[in-house]
Amino acid sequence: MFKLILRSTYKTYHGKLGYLFLLLLMTGSVAHIVLLKTIWPVNIYDPIIGFDLSVFPHPVAPSGSHLLGTDPLGRDVLSMFLAGSEPLIKLSIVSFITGLVSSLLVGTFVPFLFRHFDLVLREFSSGLVLISPPIVLLILGTGDFLEKLSPETVGFIYGTLGGLGVCYLVISTRVKELINSEFLNASRVIGASELQIALRHILPLIIPYSVALMLSVTTSGIVAYGFASFFGQVGWTPNWGMMIYDAITYGSYLGGTNLWNLLPPTFGFIFCSSSFYLISISVKKQFGISL
Numbered sequence: 001m002f003k004l005i006l007r008s009t010y011k012t013y014h015g016k017l018g019y020l021f022l023l024l025l026m027t028g029s030v031a032h033i034v035l036l037k038t039i040w041p042v043n044i045y046d047p048i049i050g051f052d053l054s055v056f057p058h059p060v061a062p063s064g065s066h067l068l069g070t071d072p073l074g075r076d077v078l079s080m081f082l083a084g085s086e087p088l089i090k091l092s093i094v095s096f097i098t099g100l101v102s103s104l105l106v107g108t109f110v111p112f113l114f115r116h117f118d119l120v121l122r123e124f125s126s127g128l129v130l131i132s133p134p135i136v137l138l139i140l141g142t143g144d145f146l147e148k149l150s151p152e153t154v155g156f157i158y159g160t161l162g163g164l165g166v167c168y169l170v171i172s173t174r175v176k177e178l179i180n181s182e183f184l185n186a187s188r189v190i191g192a193s194e195l196q197i198a199l200r201h202i203l204p205l206i207i208p209y210s211v212a213l214m215l216s217v218t219t220s221g222i223v224a225y226g227f228a229s230f231f232g233q234v235g236w237t238p239n240w241g242m243m244i245y246d247a248i249t250y251g252s253y254l255g256g257t258n259l260w261n262l263l264p265p266t267f268g269f270i271f272c273s274s275s276f277y278l279i280s281i282s283v284k285k286q287f288g289i290s291l
Contacts, residue, residue, distance in 0.1 A: 008283075009286055011286070014278040018279035019279065025085045040076075047076075047082075066078065068081065068260050069260040071250070072247065077261060080238060084268060088239075088268075091151040092276065094159060095162070098160055099159035100159075102168075107175065107206065107210065111175040118172060125166075128165035128166075150237070166217070174209055175202055187201060212283040213280075218276045222276070223273055229241025241265070247261035
């Protein structure tokens with residue numbers, strides 16, 4: 001089913017564009033690691049502590065040695081931009097997989113096999129929908145959890161809230177619509193157990209729903225991480241939110257805010273969030289899903 005989703009979504013222009021954006025981000029992340037180990041001196045091009053002593057004053061405009069210029073603290077903007085894609089890629093992958101697994105497992109078996117427990121879980125999921133994940137990140141980021149909010153941790157939190165929240169409500173409703181379907185009754189007549197029916201008949205039908213929902217949740221997770229990183233609530237790690245904050249804050253004191261400091265991280269957020277959003281649109285179009 002997942003291979004079918006991958007092939008089907010690539011046929012639409014939404015999917016092709018989304019996969020292209022995602023491929024560019026992954027390529028940039030790998031290229032940054034290779035460049036730091038081969039061509040770029042670490043003391044100049046490190047995304048956090050790098051500083052070019054041969055150029056002054058900072059920030060400087062794009063040049064041959066700094067293709068996207070430097071920021072007010074003397075760091076190479078291109079290096080920071082490429083490094084900033086890595087935490088978002090990690091967050092996106094962890095968030096998507098966590099939400100997908102939790103929503104599929106719980107959303108398939110609980111409404112079909114444990115219908116009384118489903119009533120309780122639906123109330124719990126409704127409560128999770130009211131708890132906005134960005135608010136959760138804001139609360140955690142202002143406490144002692146600041147240094148523990150790695151991209152993987154944020155992705156796990158977002159994936160769990162999304163998978164057991166809105167995704168479960170939608171998927172459980174879809175499962176209940178299928179419970180008394182004729183093809184399921186036919187399976188029961190020929191001797192199939194409830195577990196076999198859930199695994200072989202219901203699960204393949206709800207996978208596209210879960211994929212489309214979690215792609216949308218991951219998109220909002222990327223945006224939320226951007227706001228959290230802007231306010232410094234995700235620890236000391238290279239990220240695009242920090243780039244925007246430093247460009248605005250330090251730029252106002254050290255040479256002014258420049259477009260080459262702001263545009264790369266801004267377009268980075270746009271491309272990263274758009275990649276998952278466009279793929280989710282492609283899934284909905286290809287499988288006739290209306291959410």
